[in-house]
Amino acid sequence: MSEVYAARRTRLRERCEAAGSEAALVSGGANVRYLAGGAPAGAALLLGPAQEDLLLCPGDPFTGTPGDRPAEGLRVLVLPAPDADPAVAGAERAAEAGAGSLAVEEHHLTVARHRALGSVAPRLRLDDLGTAVEQQRVVKDDEEISSLRIAAEIADQALGELLESILVGRTERHLALELERRLVDHGAGGAAFPTSVGTGPNSGLAGHVPSDRRVEEGDFLSVCLGADYRGYRSEVARTFVIGTTPADWQIELYEQVFAAQRAGREALAPGTAYRDVDRAARVVLEAAGHGERLGPRIGHGVGLENDEDPRLTPSAMGKLDACVPVTVDPGVHLPGRGGVRIDDTLVVRPEADGGPELLTITTKELLAL
């Protein structure tokens, strides 16, 4: 496995050299893990000058969780002063090693930290690495995709078990905690993001923080959860009706959101523009008169972060590639009444391979529970 990470670092180093930077300092958490194989929070990774890679850690990465452990073959420096800034130490190292320029992640470093880098290494020219690592992370390898597949399976299992339990009378908060416990029971390292459970008027709200409202007969119940498996994060959302048969407005709204989500899924193909996926789902809901109620995007990439590139928005630049895992998660919320959210994690695949691979297989029929 360690060759995988070495190859990722080589690719980034080559890109930096081509851009005229002699060394690169990666400080974004997920970016460091992607290139190092594992790292404790706050670690920074120095690439170059020359072939020298060094992971600078605030603490010993081998006493922490497995996810903290860097791949073999990567040199590790545990900073003696526990409150030292690994990024600053990395800039110092780069200067000592004779680098004249260092590319840093300006979208991650604060102005204050960037200034500290400059003051410990005044002769070092600080360039902007930009989102080079994020871009490198967009297309996943088989190892990454199989971790995501397991993460999706775990979330499906937790959701499936919840549906078999009694829901009426329980609070959003307890249902959310129950789901997170089940994620762990099934082997997740934890929840990929805070589990969202919305009932009645709270249903269909994106990122709704679970409240003490109890599930009632006739409610919409929308659930959004994901599992973290080896650092890779799945996402799934479903909406159900509680108890009796759904009301007409519930059936209608559900069908509209479902149609939009299907259109988005069907638009996933290598070469399709990000914005066209957004468009495919958005037009369906605009036609239904919900245009103003839609969020900024219809989906996003998933991987080491729950929400990463690509972003499927009306203004996004770029085209999908094969082996890019994304969510398709449109939702509509009607103030005071509630709403519907349907969300899957899929992997973009060419038509020849059967088209998009659905990782979250929980049914999308409107179930009355």
Added chain:
Amino acid sequence: MSEVYAARRTRLRERCEAAGSEAALVSGGANVRYLAGGAPAGAALLLGPAQEDLLLCPGDPFTGTPGDRPAEGLRVLVLPAPDADPAVAGAERAAEAGAGSLAVEEHHLTVARHRALGSVAPRLRLDDLGTAVEQQRVVKDDEEISSLRIAAEIADQALGELLESILVGRTERHLALELERRLVDHGAGGAAFPTSVGTGPNSGLAGHVPSDRRVEEGDFLSVCLGADYRGYRSEVARTFVIGTTPADWQIELYEQVFAAQRAGREALAPGTAYRDVDRAARVVLEAAGHGERLGPRIGHGVGLENDEDPRLTPSAMGKLDACVPVTVDPGVHLPGRGGVRIDDTLVVRPEADGGPELLTITTKELLAL
């Protein structure tokens, strides 16, 4: 209540004007909440020019959780473009309102965002607000302290219930989830930070991420948890022995850490230097030969963040004031064997008022469970 927040903003505005900035833009999450009374994640607060305060929100703060709702009387602008940066919008507003200079939080804004601010308002001089708001947050008012008191009570209750249950054979991970569920049962908004449970060789490790290791007879079991109540975060850690009577090394190590923690607590008084509190606890463990095993600090402030100013470290500058809530949390971990961590949340009080107020009252005897 809304006057409290208005008064906090006035105090900050006066400080900025004294420092020569016509307006201030606060973007740090806890800082915005402190000054606005509540705000959705990502919101930014513009103070001035003149008396104009404006909370810029990425979404409608009144559809979210209670913690998202700003205090009455504060003007709110929900940004039309959902992916717009509230800080950038704030800088634009400040320039439109005729401000010539704007103090921003350079320790929070990334280099990229800071540049974006500069480019939308090229004539605006960007100053550094520094940690002005963090400093303002150090001394708490009665309202804040009573929220912390409840947060501490909740954590004590969750911990107390766990101690009454069967522990042997259960995994660290499940004990941690159980504790977090109980926090919510007792009225917490959630856990103040990820609950840490360490057994056997994992016991006593600061911030240990719960693993699948099961509790065994003779283990040390160390637990660190806290509750979030109305945004205020308590912290408590205790260490127990499982089953039989403790081994001699366990009793000895426990007594050493307990003596250090008591020394730290007893050092808490208005006017005491931060570093002297650290010193009081540290010398005890250095004398016991554990100097190298100690973390960077013996305690830290708590409030809207789990870990905020003041930091009780060997090099910290500054003195304690009355009404400053802090933790005292020394711990020692012996590689391969395990260790002890004892942590309380207390409020600094003058001798005349009976000295430090202990908020986390769970017993600190070495219990054999």
